[in-house]
Amino acid sequence: MPLRIVGFNLSHDSSACLVENGHLVTALALERITGVKRGVVPMHAYAAAMAALTRDLLAGVGLAPADIDYWIATSTESRDQYDEDRLTDTLGLLAAPERRLVLPHPGHHLAHASAAFYTSGLPEAAALVIDAYGARIGEQRERESAFVFTSGRAPAMLWRTLRNEDRIAGRARKGALWIPRELSGVGEVYRVVTLALGFAEPGSTYDDAGKTMGLASYGHRLSRQSLFIHTDGSDLSFDGAADALVELGLAVPRHEGLQLRPRPAGAPLEQFHRDLAAQIQAEFETACLHLVGRTMAASGSRHLVLSGGCFLNSMLNARIARECGLDRLYIFPAATDDGNAAGAALYAHHVLLADQNRPHAGTRELRHAFLGPARLSSTPAQEITERASALGLTAVGHSSPRTAARAAAEAIARGEIIGWFQDRAEFGPRSLGARSILCHPGRKGMKDRLNARVKFREAFRPFAASVLAEHAEKWFDLPTGDSPFMLLVCPVRPEQADAVPEVVHTDGTCRLQTVDSHLPGPFRALIEAFEEQTGLPMVLNTSFNVRGKPIVEDWREALDCLFGSRLDRLFIGRHEIPAPDLAALCPLHESPDGPDLLTAEDRTLLQHCSGTSTLRNIAASIGCDEETALDRALLLRRRRLLRWAHVDTPRPLALPLPQYDPHAAG
Numbered sequence: 025m026p027l028r029i030v031g032f033n034l035s036h037d038s039s040a041c042l043v044e045n046g047h048l049v050t051a052l053a054l055e056r057i058t059g060v061k062r063g064v065v066p067m068h069a070y071a072a073a074m075a076a077l078t079r080d081l082l083a084g085v086g087l088a089p090a091d092i093d094y095w096i097a098t099s100t101e102s103r104d105q106y107d108e109d110r111l112t113d114t115l116g117l118l119a120a121p122e123r124r125l126v127l128p129h130p131g132h133h134l135a136h137a138s139a140a141f142y143t144s145g146l147p148e149a150a151a152l153v154i155d156a157y158g159a160r161i162g163e164q165r166e167r168e169s170a171f172v173f174t175s176g177r178a179p180a181m182l183w184r185t186l187r188n189e190d191r192i193a194g195r196a197r198k199g200a201l202w203i204p205r206e207l208s209g210v211g212e213v214y215r216v217v218t219l220a221l222g223f224a225e226p227g228s229t230y231d232d233a234g235k236t237m238g239l240a241s242y243g244h245r246l247s248r249q250s251l252f253i254h255t256d257g258s259d260l261s262f263d264g265a266a267d268a269l270v271e272l273g274l275a276v277p278r279h280e281g282l283q284l285r286p287r288p289a290g291a292p293l294e295q296f297h298r299d300l301a302a303q304i305q306a307e308f309e310t311a312c313l314h315l316v317g318r319t320m321a322a323s324g325s326r327h328l329v330l331s332g333g334c335f336l337n338s339m340l341n342a343r344i345a346r347e348c349g350l351d352r353l354y355i356f357p358a359a360t361d362d363g364n365a366a367g368a369a370l371y372a373h374h375v376l377l378a379d380q381n382r383p384h385a386g387t388r389e390l391r392h393a394f395l396g397p398a399r400l401s402s403t404p405a406q407e408i409t410e411r412a413s414a415l416g417l418t419a420v421g422h423s424s425p426r427t428a429a430r431a432a433a434e435a436i437a438r439g440e441i442i443g444w445f446q447d448r449a450e451f452g453p454r455s456l457g458a459r460s461i462l463c464h465p466g467r468k469g470m471k472d473r474l475n476a477r478v479k480f481r482e483a484f485r486p487f488a489a490s491v492l493a494e495h496a497e498k499w500f501d502l503p504t505g506d507s508p509f510m511l512l513v514c515p516v517r518p519e520q521a522d523a524v525p526e527v528v529h530t531d532g533t534c535r536l537q538t539v540d541s542h543l544p545g546p547f548r549a550l551i552e553a554f555e556e557q558t559g560l561p562m563v564l565n566t567s568f569n570v571r572g573k574p575i576v577e578d579w580r581e582a583l584d585c586l587f588g589s590r591l592d593r594l595f596i597g598r599h600e601i602p603a604p605d606l607a608a609l610c611p612l613h614e615s616p617d618g619p620d621l622l623t624a625e626d627r628t629l630l631q632h633c634s635g636t637s638t639l640r641n642i643a644a645s646i647g648c649d650e651e652t653a654l655d656r657a658l659l660l661r662r663r664r665l666l667r668w669a670h671v672d673t674p675r676p677l678a679l680p681l682p683q684y685d686p687h688a689a690g
Contacts, residue, residue, distance in 0.1 A: 026044050026045050027044070027045055027046075027093055027094075027373065027377070027380075028042060028043070028044050028087070028091060028092050028093050028094075029042070029043045029044075029092070029093060029094045029095070029096060029125070029369045029372050029373055030042055030043075030078065030082075030092050030094075030095050030096075030369065031043060031095075031096050031097070031098075031364075031365040031366060031367070031368040031369025031370075031372070032074065032078075032095075032096070032097035032098070032111075032112070032115070032365050032368065033097070033098055033099070033135075033361050033362060033363075033364040033365040033368070034074075034097050034098070034099040034111055034114055034115075035099045035100040035101055035132075035361055036062050036063065036064070036100075036230065036361060037053060037054075037055070037062055037063060037360050037361035037362040038053070038054040038063040038070075038073075038074060038077075038362070039051065039052065039053040039054060039063070039077075039358075039361075039362035039363070039364070039365040040052065040054075040074065040077050040078050040081055040365050041081070041365040041366045041369055041395075041451075042081060042082065042085065042087070042092075042369070043366070043369035043370055043372075043373055045373075046142070046370070046373045046374060046386070046388075047388050048143060048366050048369075048370065048390065048395065049085060049395070050081050050084055050085055050395050050396070050397065051081070051358070051362075051365060051366055051395045051396070051451045052077060052080070052081055052395070052396045052397065052449065052451065052577075053358075053362040053451075053574075054073060054074065054077050054362075055574040056396070056449065056574055056575065056577035057073075057076060057077055057080060057577060057677050058073055058676070058677050058679075059573065059574060059581075059676050059677065060574070061225050061228075061230075061572065061573065061574050062225065062228065062230050063362075064228065065679060066679070068680070069679035069680055070114075071114065071115045071116045072679055072680050073677065073679055074115050075115065075116075076677060080397050081397055083397070084396075084397030084398050084402075085397075089119075092119075092123075093123065094123050094124070094125050094372060094377070095112050095119045095123060095124050095125065096112070096124070096125040096126065096127065096368045096369055096371075096372045096376075097111035097112050097114070097115075097365075097368060098111065098127055098131045098132060098135040098364050098365075098367070098368040099111055099131075099132070099159075100132050100157060100158060100159055100160070100361070101159075101160060102129060102130070102131065102132075102159060102160065103160045103161075103162070104129055104162070105126075105128070105129040107129070108126050108127055108128075108129045108131055109126050111126070112124050125372045125376050125377075127368055127371060127372075129159070129161075130158065130159030130160070130161050130166055131159060131368065132158040132159035132166060132361075132364065133153040133155075133158045133159065133166050133169035133184070133332070134169075134171070134179070134367070134371065135364040135367030135368045135371065136153040136155070136331040136332050136356075136359075136363065136364060136367055137151035137152075137153050137169070137171045137173070137179065137329070137331060137367070138179070138367040138368070138370050138371040138374075138375075139331055139356045139358070139363045139364065139366045139367030139370060140329035140330060140331040140354065140355070140356040140359075140367075141171075141173040141179070141329050141387065142367075142370035142371075142373075142374055142387050143354075143356060143366070143370070143387070143388070143389065143390035144327075144329050144352075144354040144387060144389060144390075145354075145387050145388055145389025145390075146175075146327050146329070146352060146354065146387060147174070147175050147387075148172075148173060148174040148175065148325060148327065149172075149173055149325055149327035149328060149329045149352070149354070150170065150171070150172055150173075150182065150319050150320055150322075150323035150325045150327065150328050150329070151170065151171040151172070151173055151179070151328075151329045151330070151331070152168075152169075152170050152315060152316060152319045152328065152329075152330055152332075153168065153169045153170070153171075153330075153331055153332040154168045154210055154211055154312060154315065154332045154334040154335065155211045155332035155333045155334055155360075155361075156192075156193075156209070156211035156212050156214075156215040156231070156333060156334075157187070157192055157209070157211070157212065160190045161186060161190075162190075163188075163189065163190055164186040164187055164188060164189065164190060165186065165187045165189070165190040165191075166184065166186060166187075167184075167185040167186055167187045167208060167209040167210075167211075167212075168184070168185050168209065168210065168211075168315060169181070169183070169184045169185075170182040170183050170184070170315075170318070170319040170322065170323070172322075172323045172325065173329075175374075175386055175387055176378075176386075178375050178378075179375070182319060182322045182323055183318070183319075183322060185209075185259075187208045187209055187212070188208065189204065191204055193207060193212050193215060193216050194215060194216060194219045194229050194231065194284065195229065196229050197280070200283050200284070201219060201229065201283070201284040201286060202280065202281050202282065202283055202284065203216055203266065203269075203275065203281065203282045203284050204266070204281060204282070205266055205277075205281055205282055206262070206265075206266060207252075207262050207265040207266050208262050209262070210253060210260065210308060210311045210312060210315070210334065211332070211333065211334050213252045213253055213262060213265050213304070213307075213308075214233060214236070214304055214308050214334070215231045215233065216265075216269070216284070217236065217252065217269075217300065217301075217304040218231040218232065218233045218235070218236045218304075219231050219284060219286055220269060220274040220275070220284055220285070220286050220287070220300070221235070221236060221239070221286065221287055221297055221300065221301060222286045222287030222288065222289060222291065223235040223236055224286075225572075226571075226572045233333070233336070233337070234336065235482065235485065236301045236304065236305065237301075237305060237337055237338070237339055238484060238485045238486055238529075239293070239297065239298055239301040239484055240298075240301040240302045240304075240305035240306075240339075241302075241529055241530050241531035241533070242298040242301075242302075242484060242530055243295065243297075243298030243299040243300070243301055243302035243303075244298075244299055244302055245299065245302050245303045245306055246272075246296075246299045246300060246302075246303045247303065250307050250310075251264070251265070251268040251303060251307070252264075252265040252268055252303075252304060252307055253265070253307040253308070253310070253311045255310065255311065255314050258318060260311055260314065260315075266282055269282070269284075270282070272300070273285065274286070293482075293484070305339065308334075308337070308340065309339065309340050309343055312334065312340050312344070313340075313343060313344065313347065313348070316328065316344055316348050317348070320348065320350075326349075326350060326351035326352070327350065327351055327352045327353075327354075328344070328348070328350050328352070328353050328354075329353075329354045329355070329356070330344075330353070330354070330355045330356070330359070331355070331356040331359045331363060331367070332359060332360075333359060333360045333361070335355050335356075335359045335511070336359050336360065336453065336511070338510070338511050338512050338513040338535050339513045339533075341353075341355060341511050341512050341513075342503055342512045342513050342514060345503035345504045345512065346503035353504060354389075355509065355511045356390075356452075357390070357393045357450070357451065357452040357454065357456075357509035357511070358393070358451045358452035358453075359452070359511075360452075360453065362451075362452070363451075363452065366451075374387075391508070391542055391543075392456070392508070392542070392543055392544060393450045393451045393452055393454075393456055393509060394446075394447075394448040394449070394450060394451075394456075394458050394544055394545065395448065395449075395450070395451040396448045396449030396450070396451065396458075396577065397448065397449075398447050398448055399447055399448070399449070399577070399578065399579055400445075400446070400447040400579065400596070400597040401447050403579070405421060405597075405598070405599070408579065408596055408597075408599050409421065409599070411580065411583065412583065412599070412601050414672070415583065415587075415604075415671060415672070416604060416671075417583075417586070417601050417602070417604060418601070418602070419596075419599045419600070419601045420599065420600045420601070421598055421599055421600075422598045422599070422600060423598075424598065425545070425546035425549070425597070425598055426546060426549045427598075428546065428595055428597070428598045428599070428600060429546040429547075429549040429550035429553055430549070430550075430553040431595075431600055432444060432462070432550050432553075432593075432595050432600075433550050433551075433553035433554040433556075433557060434553075434557065435592065435593050436462055436463055436464050436554055436563060437464065437554060437557045437558050439463075439464060439467050439470070440463070440592035440593050441461065441462070441463040441470070441473070441474055441478055441590070441591055441592050441593075442461070442462050442463070442591065442592060442593045442594065442595060443460075443461055443568055443582055443585055443586070443591050443593070443594040443595065444457070444458075444459075444460045444461070444462050444547070444550070444568070444595050445458075445459060445568065445576065445579055445582040445594070445595065445596045445597070446458040446459075446545045446546070446547070446597065447545065447597065448544075449575070449577055450575075452509070453567070453575075454488075454509060454510040454511070454537070454567070455565060455566065455567040455568055455575060456490075456508075456509065456510060456537055456547075456565075457490065457537075457539065457543065457545065457547030457548075457565070458545065458547070459567065459568040459569075459575045459576055459577075460490075460547075460565050460566065460567070460568055461474070461478060461479070461565075461566050461567070461568050461591070462550075462563045462564065462565055462566075463526075463563070463564045464526070464558075464563070464564065465489055465524040465525075465526045465527045465560060465562055465563060465564040466523050466524050466525065466526065466558070466560055467526065468525060468526070470526045470564065471486075471487055471526040471527075471564070473590075474487065474564075474566065476655075477589070477590035477655065478570070478589045478590050478591055479566065479569075479570060479571060479589075480570055480571040480589070480658075480659070480662070481571050486527075486529040486530075486534070486535065487526065487527055487535075487564050487565070487566050488510055488527065488534065488535040488536065488537060488564070488565050488566065489524065489527040489534050489535070489536055489537070489562045489563070489564060489565065490510075490537040490539050490547070490551060490562060490563055490565040491536065491537070491538060491539065491551070491561055491562035492538075492539055492548070492551055492552065492555065492561040492562070493506055493538040493539055493540040493541075495555075495561035495562075496536070496538045498517070498520070499516065499517055499520045499524070499561070499562070500514040500515065500516055500517065500534065500536055501514055501515040501516075501517060502514050502536070502538075506538040506540065507536045507537060507538045508537065508538055508539075508540065508543075509537070510535055510536065510537040510565075512535070512536055513529075513533045513534065513535050513536070514533060514534060514536050515532055515533050516528050516532055516533065516534050518532070523560065524560065524562065526564055527562070527564050537565065539551055550563070551563055568582065568585070570585065570588060570589055570662065571662070572662070578674065579596045579597075580674040581674050582594060582596060583596070583601070583674075584673055584674055586601065586603045586604060587604065587606070587609075587661075587668055587671055587673075588658060588661055588662065589658065590603075590606075590654075590658070591603055606639065606654055606657075606658075607638065607639045607640040607643070607650055607653075607654055608638050608639075608640060609638065609639060609668040609669070609671065610635050610636060610637060610638055610639070610668065610669040610670070611629075611633040611635070611639055611642070611657050611660075611661075611666045611667070611668060611669070612633055612634065612635035612666060612667055612668070612669045613630045613631075613633040613634070613665065613666050614664060614665060614666050614667050615664065615665060625648070625656065626656055626659075626660060628646055629642065629646065629648070629653060629656055629657065629660070630660065630665065630666065632645065632646060633657075633666050635669035636669075639653055639654060639657055
């Protein structure tokens with residue numbers, strides 16, 4: 025009989041997974057079903073949301089909660105072993121006490137490391153974990169940790185550094201962001217500088233560190249000397265990091281601590297901001313390389329596995345691969361906290377249950393990250409066709425996934441931007457060919473069009489390339505044999521750069537996914553067809569979402585993106601659906617927003633959005649260019665200030681409401 029374990033991460037980036045006989049079978053982050061980034065839902069609805077996620081995952085593989093042998097969870101906020109023991113109580117699960125397993129406290133970094141090792145396929149390896157903050161240990165908190173793993177044995181800790189306080193830098197209080205007077209930790213400092221640059225997830229204090237990495241290539245260091253992170257013998261020092269922020273005008277001392285003074289949202293990026301990003305990126309890379317060296321020296325291994333949010337920094341990862349003399353480097357694709365559901369369940373199987381009378385499973389390399397529930401194989405084709413028709417769209421059904429892939433390649437070759445939605449979603453933050461927006465890497469202007477009119481994000485941000493693995497070396501200077509999870513930035517070979525300018529960053533590099541023949545689904549067939557038509561063995565690939573939203577998980581959400589962005593065409597499995605003529609739709613002003621939050625042009629547009637006139641006619645009546653009016657309408661739609669009349673939008677996950685709110689009484 026198979027041994028089945030469900031694992032949970034119960035802090036930010038909440039997630040669930042199923043491990044069967046020691047191997048990861050299915051996994052998904054909570055944000056994908058709630059539609060709220062980082063999986064942030066009201067506390068009263070959290071257990072219900074996680075239960076819905078769990079049912080969704082299990083149903084996708086034909087199981088029910090009664091089929092699960094064991095349950096295990098981890099969190100950044102468990103303070104001791106007692107808290108660790110009670111984690112699954114948070115969900116109100118009806119699992120018998122004897123079926124609840126627990127990680128030894130502190131479990132957060134241990135789960136990160138376990139996710140990386142037990143999916144690496146390696147017989148032994150050192151594991152390094154670096155993130156903004158780990159588990160609480162009394163009044164302290166994990167900062168960076170290193171372990172050594174050997175298949176068939178319990179992992180051993182090599183070293184761990186702790187933060188003296190369990191606080192989290194960058195808390196919102198009294199309408200401001202506050203940071204400690206003393207900063208500590210590689211991830212914490214990078215996070216704080218990211219927040220100072222104004223890069224935070226909308227409406228939250230979660231930093232958007234990928235923007236800092238992307239911006240760094242446009243700047244030069246403010247100082248040759250380290251301002252934030254100093255290498256001091258065998259350790260790192262952060263003395264003066266907070267003072268440097270004050271001296272740079274990014275923080276102000278107050279009685280309560282240091283108040284961060286970030287670049288205001290929407291304010292222009294100046295050269296100072298570019299140089300600040302370059303400074304922290306350089307110091308961050310140097311510090312992490314130092315910690316890698318320390319880890320490898322202590323372990324005696326030539327294999328290294330990595331996890332923790334800092335290892336989504338693909339510039340850093342490439343330097344580790346290139347400079348550290350490793351025989352093998354493996355980075356878990358869900359390196360942020362959503363991956364810890366897998367880490368907890370894998371640790372449970374390989375360590376906590378190792379003495380059960382069964383053959384030892386060993387580790388199996390994770391060859392792909394398509395681990396989400398099946399969304400299309402269980403959906404009748406007619407349902408997609410009928411839904412499209414109800415929205416006024418025509419869905420063309422192709423005879424096979426390969427013919428649909430060829431049609432998609434043709435659309436990309438003629439300069440269209442397409443949405444590409446396949447059955448099982450990727451686990452982790454990178455779109456790897458199941459939930460992707462794709463376009464031509466060699467047609468000039470595609471990157472700017474994609475940033476401005478589809479993704480609605482900053483113009484400086486680069487895009488990745490998905491390349492046929494056998495051609496990767498011809499186009500890119502890879503430090504390793506492959507990059508299946510898009511976690512490495514590589515130089516584009518100079519003689520090839522002019523052919524694919526839309527994936528070449530300002531520093532001549534590109535974030536890269538190598539697409540091998542073993543990848544499930546038709547994504548490789550699309551790239552092969554594109555190569556036949558253009559001679560280019562790659563496409564530009566970015567995540568299928570719009571600004572401020574998670575990657576789409578339901579095919580109905582993908583359809584809705586045709587009405588909320590400037591996508592030209594959508595492929596849902598074998599179905600091809602051209603975008604509507606958005607200017608022919610009738611916008612309807614849905615809710616009054618404070619006039620101080622709207623431009624005069626937006627107010628004028630909204631005044632004419634009665635749901636009876638087309639946007640094209642409205643633009644003409646107010647003397648506005650049609651393209652400009654459409655861009656404004658899409659922005660207002662994202663802010664939920666207007667909708668298209670007679671176009672239904674997908675319903676969000678229904679979560680229970682509190683029965684009584686004492687603050688609303690009276």
